Amino acid sequence: MNKLNFNRLLIPLLSILMGLLVGAIVMLIGGYDPIRGFSSLFEGMVGSPYAIGETLRAAAPLVFSGLAVAFAFRTGLFNIGVEGQVLIGWVAAVYVGINFDLPMFIHLPLAILAAMLAAAAWAFVPGFLKAKFHVHEVITSIMMNYIALYTTNAILRSVIGVTNERTESINESASLASPWLQELTQFSRLHWGVLIAVLAAIVYYYILQRTTLGYELRAVGFNKHASQYAGMSVNRNIILSFVISGMFAGLAGAMEGLGTFNGMTLSASFTGVGFDGIAVALLGANTAIGVVLAAILFAGLNIGGLAMQLGANIPSELVKVIIAAIVIFVASGYAFNYVIDKFKGNRKKGVEKK
Amino acid sequence: MSFLEVLYIVVPVALAYATPLIIAALGGIFSERSGVVNIALEGIMVIGAATGIITTLTLTDMGLGGLSPWISLLIAMVVGALFSLFLAVPAILWRADQTVLGVAINMLAIGLAIFVVRVLYNKGQTDFIEYRIAKENVPILSDIPVLRMFFINVQYTSFIAILLAFVVWFVIFKTPFGLRLRSVGEHPMAADTMGINVTKMRFMGVMLSGAFGGLAGAVYAVTVTTNFSGTTIVGQGFLAIAAMIFGKWNPLGALGAGLFFGFAQALSIIGSNLPVISNVPQVLLLIAPYALTILALAGVVGRADAPKSVGIPYIKGKR
Amino acid sequence: GGDDNEGASNGEGGGEGSNFKVAMVTDTGGVDDKSFNQSAWEGLTKFGEDNNLTENEGFKYLQSSKQADYQPNLQQLARDNFNLIYGIGFLMGEDIQKVAEQFPDNNFAIVDMVVDAPNVASITFKEQEGSFLVGVVAGLTTKTDKVGFVGGVESDLIKKFENGYKAGVMAVNPDATIDVKYAEDFNSAEKGTAIASGMYGAGSDIVYHAAGGTGVGVFTEAKNRKKNGEDVWVIGVDRDQYEEGLPENVTLTSMVKRVDTATYEVSKLAMEDKFPAGEIVEFSLKDDGVGIAETSSENVSADVLAKVEEYRTQLIDGDITAPATDAEFEEFMKTVK
Amino acid sequence: MEYVIEMLNIRKEFGTFVANDNITLQLRKGEIHALLGENGAGKSTLMNVLFGLYQPEGGEIRVRGEKVNIENPNIANDLGIGMVHQHFMLVEKFTVTENIILGSEPKSGLTVDRATARKKVMDISEQYGLRIDPDAKIEDISVGMQQRVEILKTLYRGAEILIFDEPTAVLTPQEIQELIQIMKRLIEEGKSIVLITHKLKEIMQVADRCTVIRRGRYIGTIDIDETVNEDRLAEMMVGREVNFNAEYSKADPQQVVLDVQKLVVKDSRGLEAVDGLDLQIRSGEILGIAGIDGNGQTELIEAISGLKKPESGKVLLNGKDVTGFTPRKVTESGVGHIPQDRHKHGLVLDYTIRDNMVLQTYYKEPFSKRGLMNYKAVAEKAKALIEKFDVRTPSVDVPARALSGGNQQKAIIAREVDRSPDLLIAAQPTRGLDVGAIEFIHEQLIKEREKGRAVLLISFELEEILHVADRVAVLYEGKIVGIRDPKETTEQELGFLMAGGKRGEETV
Numbered sequence A: 001m002n003k004l005n006f007n008r009l010l011i012p013l014l015s016i017l018m019g020l021l022v023g024a025i026v027m028l029i030g031g032y033d034p035i036r037g038f039s040s041l042f043e044g045m046v047g048s049p050y051a052i053g054e055t056l057r058a059a060a061p062l063v064f065s066g067l068a069v070a071f072a073f074r075t076g077l078f079n080i081g082v083e084g085q086v087l088i089g090w091v092a093a094v095y096v097g098i099n100f101d102l103p104m105f106i107h108l109p110l111a112i113l114a115a116m117l118a119a120a121a122w123a124f125v126p127g128f129l130k131a132k133f134h135v136h137e138v139i140t141s142i143m144m145n146y147i148a149l150y151t152t153n154a155i156l157r158s159v160i161g162v163t164n165e166r167t168e169s170i171n172e173s174a175s176l177a178s179p180w181l182q183e184l185t186q187f188s189r190l191h192w193g194v195l196i197a198v199l200a201a202i203v204y205y206y207i208l209q210r211t212t213l214g215y216e217l218r219a220v221g222f223n224k225h226a227s228q229y230a231g232m233s234v235n236r237n238i239i240l241s242f243v244i245s246g247m248f249a250g251l252a253g254a255m256e257g258l259g260t261f262n263g264m265t266l267s268a269s270f271t272g273v274g275f276d277g278i279a280v281a282l283l284g285a286n287t288a289i290g291v292v293l294a295a296i297l298f299a300g301l302n303i304g305g306l307a308m309q310l311g312a313n314i315p316s317e318l319v320k321v322i323i324a325a326i327v328i329f330v331a332s333g334y335a336f337n338y339v340i341d342k343f344k345g346n347r348k349k350g351v352e353k354k
Numbered sequence B: 001m002s003f004l005e006v007l008y009i010v011v012p013v014a015l016a017y018a019t020p021l022i023i024a025a026l027g028g029i030f031s032e033r034s035g036v037v038n039i040a041l042e043g044i045m046v047i048g049a050a051t052g053i054i055t056t057l058t059l060t061d062m063g064l065g066g067l068s069p070w071i072s073l074l075i076a077m078v079v080g081a082l083f084s085l086f087l088a089v090p091a092i093l094w095r096a097d098q099t100v101l102g103v104a105i106n107m108l109a110i111g112l113a114i115f116v117v118r119v120l121y122n123k124g125q126t127d128f129i130e131y132r133i134a135k136e137n138v139p140i141l142s143d144i145p146v147l148r149m150f151f152i153n154v155q156y157t158s159f160i161a162i163l164l165a166f167v168v169w170f171v172i173f174k175t176p177f178g179l180r181l182r183s184v185g186e187h188p189m190a191a192d193t194m195g196i197n198v199t200k201m202r203f204m205g206v207m208l209s210g211a212f213g214g215l216a217g218a219v220y221a222v223t224v225t226t227n228f229s230g231t232t233i234v235g236q237g238f239l240a241i242a243a244m245i246f247g248k249w250n251p252l253g254a255l256g257a258g259l260f261f262g263f264a265q266a267l268s269i270i271g272s273n274l275p276v277i278s279n280v281p282q283v284l285l286l287i288a289p290y291a292l293t294i295l296a297l298a299g300v301v302g303r304a305d306a307p308k309s310v311g312i313p314y315i316k317g318k319r
Numbered sequence C: 001g002g003d004d005n006e007g008a009s010n011g012e013g014g015g016e017g018s019n020f021k022v023a024m025v026t027d028t029g030g031v032d033d034k035s036f037n038q039s040a041w042e043g044l045t046k047f048g049e050d051n052n053l054t055e056n057e058g059f060k061y062l063q064s065s066k067q068a069d070y071q072p073n074l075q076q077l078a079r080d081n082f083n084l085i086y087g088i089g090f091l092m093g094e095d096i097q098k099v100a101e102q103f104p105d106n107n108f109a110i111v112d113m114v115v116d117a118p119n120v121a122s123i124t125f126k127e128q129e130g131s132f133l134v135g136v137v138a139g140l141t142t143k144t145d146k147v148g149f150v151g152g153v154e155s156d157l158i159k160k161f162e163n164g165y166k167a168g169v170m171a172v173n174p175d176a177t178i179d180v181k182y183a184e185d186f187n188s189a190e191k192g193t194a195i196a197s198g199m200y201g202a203g204s205d206i207v208y209h210a211a212g213g214t215g216v217g218v219f220t221e222a223k224n225r226k227k228n229g230e231d232v233w234v235i236g237v238d239r240d241q242y243e244e245g246l247p248e249n250v251t252l253t254s255m256v257k258r259v260d261t262a263t264y265e266v267s268k269l270a271m272e273d274k275f276p277a278g279e280i281v282e283f284s285l286k287d288d289g290v291g292i293a294e295t296s297s298e299n300v301s302a303d304v305l306a307k308v309e310e311y312r313t314q315l316i317d318g319d320i321t322a323p324a325t326d327a328e329f330e331e332f333m334k335t336v337k
Numbered sequence D: 001m002e003y004v005i006e007m008l009n010i011r012k013e014f015g016t017f018v019a020n021d022n023i024t025l026q027l028r029k030g031e032i033h034a035l036l037g038e039n040g041a042g043k044s045t046l047m048n049v050l051f052g053l054y055q056p057e058g059g060e061i062r063v064r065g066e067k068v069n070i071e072n073p074n075i076a077n078d079l080g081i082g083m084v085h086q087h088f089m090l091v092e093k094f095t096v097t098e099n100i101i102l103g104s105e106p107k108s109g110l111t112v113d114r115a116t117a118r119k120k121v122m123d124i125s126e127q128y129g130l131r132i133d134p135d136a137k138i139e140d141i142s143v144g145m146q147q148r149v150e151i152l153k154t155l156y157r158g159a160e161i162l163i164f165d166e167p168t169a170v171l172t173p174q175e176i177q178e179l180i181q182i183m184k185r186l187i188e189e190g191k192s193i194v195l196i197t198h199k200l201k202e203i204m205q206v207a208d209r210c211t212v213i214r215r216g217r218y219i220g221t222i223d224i225d226e227t228v229n230e231d232r233l234a235e236m237m238v239g240r241e242v243n244f245n246a247e248y249s250k251a252d253p254q255q256v257v258l259d260v261q262k263l264v265v266k267d268s269r270g271l272e273a274v275d276g277l278d279l280q281i282r283s284g285e286i287l288g289i290a291g292i293d294g295n296g297q298t299e300l301i302e303a304i305s306g307l308k309k310p311e312s313g314k315v316l317l318n319g320k321d322v323t324g325f326t327p328r329k330v331t332e333s334g335v336g337h338i339p340q341d342r343h344k345h346g347l348v349l350d351y352t353i354r355d356n357m358v359l360q361t362y363y364k365e366p367f368s369k370r371g372l373m374n375y376k377a378v379a380e381k382a383k384a385l386i387e388k389f390d391v392r393t394p395s396v397d398v399p400a401r402a403l404s405g406g407n408q409q410k411a412i413i414a415r416e417v418d419r420s421p422d423l424l425i426a427a428q429p430t431r432g433l434d435v436g437a438i439e440f441i442h443e444q445l446i447k448e449r450e451k452g453r454a455v456l457l458i459s460f461e462l463e464e465i466l467h468v469a470d471r472v473a474v475l476y477e478g479k480i481v482g483i484r485d486p487k488e489t490t491e492q493e494l495g496f497l498m499a500g501g502k503r504g505e506e507t508v
């Protein structure tokens, strides 16, 4: 047990180190100075209250999209449609944020709820089609992403009435923004969403590990045949899992609409939040705490990448290479285990000889 | 416009749209039939597109002229196959989760490709290539009435894609190699006991998929965008995966799915020129290809059974 | 590295010019988008070179890979004491507004958008005027009396291109039909080819695009068709896109939008302490902020160019007004017939 | 004496676990050599070492006197060693021929030469009397034929030494007899065979010698002749005396618990697998269903337990109509179910033993309150159950996957029996288990009966049914074609009925 926990921590840490090493090598090949690169990268990640604020701010939506992907994974499903669900959640939150005038304690929760419900409804589609028609959820989700993209723009134009690329700003009563947090972090865009993110991670853990529903969802995820024999409704669970996953995704959209951007822009391409969520979920081993940590790391590297551009003139694409390398190394945990075991084995033998 | 005139417009557009999708989906089939999930197709296409453009530019500079894009296709296949080692090695040798790897490789590809372009050209996107693979009217065939819709305004790469679908079908279902490849994706332990080298077969599956993915990306780049930037390949790989599943992991199915998709896209884009469709709100036209695909899946195609062991690392002797 | 320089420049007074630092934040298109980001950067580069500034120290750009990067990029530059910071593209409006508030001592400028703040200059262009002129070219050149327009994502900005163009066509060729289509995407060359294929296939012989990367597809399709002997043209946008049309030579003309002039001029004003803070700086035909490309004489006949020149004068003199919105276009059409 | 195979002092470790500890097995040419041991003793492991699937940590292997290093199955094939695995190694979507030729396909040009392949396969099949349909897909053929395909695979590759790992566990009595004939024919052709089986009767019937291992250790090798009997083998294997023919108490049937009326159920291909079946079971009796696999057993169980909707007919439980109920409702009406496929249907292998113990009851108090799990209560329950049913596991917190097959089965029985169902359906509850485990499970079934439950036992092994059941119903083509008292019938009579004889003469 002990050894297991040890390796579970050691491997991500080693992976991060090796990922950075890969980054350094690529920097050298590209003719850049790795020391300067990394110092401005870290500076930009955590080097100032501003950096920390932006890192946490950027982590919030990733926590949600990561949880969304992880939740589906834990129940045996691949929700590659988080991207589209984020967009739908975002537009719903902004709609409520703009079109209602309510006291904050009603308005803000209402806007968040709207995001969750809209995204859940979006996620219902692949779940339902899988359950009823055996349609592979991966294709449906991919298709639903594109549909979301165009539908969102159409809603922004025809329902919210955007003519000039961007919605008006949401009413303050629906905003997650906090002048206090912003000031504290030298005008980063840190907002109250980070608290909701932490809360969501706890809820995620709670649903899966503590509730009866979680027991059932995980059982179906592991073995749907046995679950069916045991009297669980596989179809209901598939749909439910997608719907809950969609709710997390919707929250990611709410973070963007009510926290970071206070509105929404007509978008011609995907936000990337959903796709990054896949990597975050997997790096975090689909556990609540893992997802939170992975999201912070991702966000930090992304934000730090901007500073790296400024401080060392290194293109921020490099950050993508580093993140990818880290994920590949984490995924290759078996190889690490093997090497670690070999290393330990050799050492033990060495000791025995003496 | 007469119905035929409409087809003369729609069919070439559909073919052009379908071409890279079909090729990439064929690649996906190789990989998944061997038991390795290939979400990385998107990233491999990115690498293929970058390679296609960079080599075309270089070869043109060397004076190869109109041959450059064709040679670049071959080089993109090689580079794609090599790049797919990022998937093959951890997935097959180190038992890494294949979906995770795929997602990471997609990120790696775009990061790496742009980085290389920056290092080579000192800017974020390449110049336009001088020689591309152009649309042509096929001699003689494009004069046949009605049938000419398949031969006007068409790139030869489209025919290559269709031909490849049949070739891949032949390889997968008729040759010993195909039999072994499929056995490894269905029941690797059974294959192993029959003396088939599971590791080798899976490497071949993934690398073939890399070659096809690279080709698909390069075809896209040298026929459509004619330069490479971070937004050259955005989502085509995922659509190819959808086409692969839609086609039930069968090369001819993928061909059909790719064409279906191409037609839906072409209709949605050209639709507003047609009398019936021109009154439909644009958003409905935009989402039509995707919605139609879902409907087709739910209504007609139904359950698609993936190769049984796809996504599961093979561990000798694991029960 | 950087620290030494900072110390140095803070320590000594230095010449007036060498202390001035100017930077820009690109939108997601990137600095070499062959469009307005690139144009803006060319303006800054020229400005820098003319004033002996070093790249990355005295003049610099930061690239944004997503929308969320705009604000941190702007803030980073502000914190790094750049005197004037450009946000390139209307998508950055909100962010400029915020950051300008947070950093009242820096000056900011935004392109293609109006931001109301005391330390922000808003740079806009009368794209409808330039588009009107290329519309005139199209209307007079078309042999089929059918021309096309491909927009990226439908918005007020792109509408200015569309309406100006349509008005120009109609002004000289009231019988023409204009096929308008939005790709809902600035980056899909694939859609560009498909849309162009549809337009050319249905009889249009000239297509004007205001669609960024999607427009690349329009060029590809036109080149393919020209190669096969069809007589088709593309009208480029933002910069002179003559080269994009080679080797088949399909660029009829381009509607140029001199973002480079704008960034150059505004930087110059700022360095001379004449920064138009809180003002809208509009670039139009009159000051060569928009216009048609110089290479137009290659493919456009002299008669047509003469006609263009007529309209140009009328537009500058205010005898006619190029419409920017759908409503203005309706109004304009009443004057045509 | 000439040995074709000698495995000397073989040691195989899985991590820290020693599965084979110094085991020796010597195979003479032309003999059938039985390998006997409890579940988990290490038999399959030893044979996998011989076949090149595992590399041993110690010991050496000689083939025809020569020391060899069998690094992979290819080398084993080259040495003429073929293996029929415990869990079939067949690609379900492939045809019989494709499975047989896989890896050494005849070619014509670039393609697989199907005609030649088919002919070769048919030739061997005729030579050894192994009936198969060369063009059928594996997923569509019976288990017996699948097994013959496995044997053909080895013969196609020219195997001289054949390893059979529990070939009879999944076969019907007729198929077992056929297999025994096949093995004898193989010996006549000069082949040598290692046979793993838990059925002592089979060893007595065909084996020349028998090697016994226990918990990874070598116990001994004996000649099978008049001096040995089944009891002696069992004792060697288990290390204590085993009571086979325990006399169970007499049944005392009471009211009807399960009443199946004119039931019609379609199978996955849409054929009527259960075809107007009538059946009654009373409380306090065990009704055994005898029949050849594929005569509607699976569909009957699925219809009773709510997994499949019947086309027509009724299922009454304690007089209440439960036809078409969901599995959950059927369970709640008092039905327990020991499924045939324990890995697929009985357990969530990745769940801990603890979580598996409440697979049907997790949503009820005390395990769940107001939507929340009470894992403490679950753990207590699980501990009590593994104690009571002697499930051998390091703790309740290990995944079910980690347990041996026998212990997995015990865990399922513990769970199902513990819910005190009025009707207990036991489908092949002892398949693949060793004699000790079988004895235990039979005792549990009898205990249930004594508590006044109704037990529906489905088994392909007549011996088991005759031993445990109070009444035997013979199932043929979806109907009950006869009901017999096990004391008054014989295997011959049942076998005759099962094959469709005397149909229609009996009424239920």
Ligand SMILES: Nc1ncnc2c1ncn2[C@@H]1O[C@H](COP(=O)(O)OP(=O)(O)OP(=O)(O)O)[C@@H](O)[C@H]1O
Binding pocket: A130, A131, A132, A133, A134, A135, A136, A137, A224, A228, A234, A235, A238, B303, B304, B305, B306
């Ligand atoms: N190959 C597959 N592709 C997609 N979804 C599947 C697939 N196999 C099973 N499912 C999903 O899992 C559920 C349960 O699977 P199961 O194998 O029991 O299906 P089934 O027995 O055909 O279902 P039904 O009882 O509805 O006929 C199905 O309802 C379906 O939603």
Ligand SMILES: Nc1ncnc2c1ncn2[C@@H]1O[C@H](COP(=O)(O)OP(=O)(O)OP(=O)(O)O)[C@@H](O)[C@H]1O
Binding pocket: B317, B318, B319, D014, D017, D019, D037, D038, D039, D040, D041, D042, D043, D044, D045, D046, D086, D402, D403, D404, D405, D406, D432
């Ligand atoms: N790959 C493996 N990894 C770890 N342990 C294993 C592995 N294979 C087998 N074992 C363990 O080794 C022991 C022997 O297993 P083996 O399959 O050889 O038993 P067996 O005698 O064939 O039993 P059965 O009669 O149930 O088939 C068991 O305890 C089993 O759990």
Ligand SMILES: [Mg+2]
Binding pocket: D043, D044, D045, D086, D165
């Ligand atoms: Mg075994």
Ligand SMILES: [Mg+2]
Binding pocket: none
């Ligand atoms: Mg079923």
